[in-house]
Amino acid sequence: MGKIINSTNFEQEVNDGVVVVDFFATWCGPCKMLAPIFEQLSVEMKDDAKFVKVDIDKSLEIARKYMISSVPTMMIFKDGKPVDTMVGFMQKESIKSKVESHI
Template identity: 70%
Template sequence: MANIINTSQFRSDVENSSGVVVVDFFATWCGPCKMLAPVFEELGEEMEEEAKFVKIDIDQSLEIAQKFRVSTVPTMMIFKDGKPVDTMIGFMPKEKIKDKVQSHL
């Protein structure tokens, strides 16, 4: 299951992490975010050996959302060794997300 992390956890779990981390920037009031949630959870379980999947509630961690210029939710960002390498905006099918993540492994 993808953990919802806060600002301080973001630094340790994403920015200071080696390997690939996929971050789902979401909001509790966002319809497409609710559609994406089960897809993101499934991928997190399927790919747990290859990548870490975490979620950021933009209303709770506004500082992080602003830092990465997240203005639309859902936005998924792929980080590799602590640096953002790819961004996906809006709902996407599971296979498309998986292909993007695999391209950075």
């Protein structure tokens, strides 16, 4: 499972380079379907992007700040700023292509 971050380390984790944040919930079915794909991409793209996860139930303030209204939502950050958002379950190649467009 990817590294789970929270409000204490969120800003530090997303402030450098391309970072993909998976906003998820433990009770979310599509989130569970996305998890192995997210994990595969984190290994395949480790030299180009960092992949981290935020449990919205444990980090509500971050979810509110970035207006996460449904899960899964993946947000791509570049040098600390959000540059792209993907909502819902997506196929691996679609996610990879979106991430590559910001590298």
